[in-house]
Amino acid sequence: MAKWLVKTEPSECGINDFAAAPDKTIPWDGVRNYQARNFLKDMAVGDEVLVYHSSCKDIGVAGIVRIARSAYPDPAQFDPESPYFDAKSTPDNPRWQAVDMMFVRKLPRLIPLDRIRSQPGLDNLALVRKGNRLSVMPVSDEEWQIILAAG
Template identity: 75%
Template sequence: MAKWLVKTEPSECSINDFAKAPDKSIPWDGVRNYQARNFLREMAVGDEVFIYHSSCKRIGIAGIVKVVRGAYPDPTQFDPASAYHDSRSTPAQPRWQAVDMKFVHKLPRLVQLDELKGLPGLEGLPLIRRGNRLSVMPVSEDEWQIILRLT
């Protein structure tokens, strides 16, 4: 099983949204960066994912979800009413992917970005590298364990 981190604005989809319906899966759609899309394609059922809240007052890792459906064509790319519509995508040649995820648990506390920076063993974590704006990124098993020990 692989480990991942996805960034989201809590006003769009937070760990609380997952927690409100723990038996319901939520599609992770609307990703419009090719590298992030490629990471979505690699996600498999059972993979664990950190939910990272960004663009908000309290930035950090808030909880864990798991992938319950691997990559499939993101339906928002075909919907002209969607903010994520892509007129160049077709059902025969979709450009964008989505995955479905389900709640595992909230972390006992928010693990803030400042805590992660400079922590031994996290030097390679894309999240802490300056200028990294990817909304989906891999997390190694060692990095995952280091982060969990902070909670």
């Protein structure tokens, strides 16, 4: 099983939204970066994902979700009313993918970015590298353990 980290604004969809969802599952859609899209394609059912809250007061890793459905064409790309509409995408040739993620647990406390940055062994983690703005990124097993131990 692979491990991942996704960045989200909790005002859009945070760990509390997963916890409150009727079946604890939420589609992860609206990703419009090709590298992040390719990472979505690599996700498999059962993979674990760190949910990282960004662009908010309390920035950091807030919880864990799991992939419940592997990549499928993001329906928002076909909806002209959606902010994620893509006129160049067609059902026969979709450009964007979504996955479904299922709530696993909230962390006892948020693991802030400063704490993550200060941990030895996380120098190669995409989250802490300068200039990285990806919303979806792989996390090695070792990085996963270091991050969770920091909390």
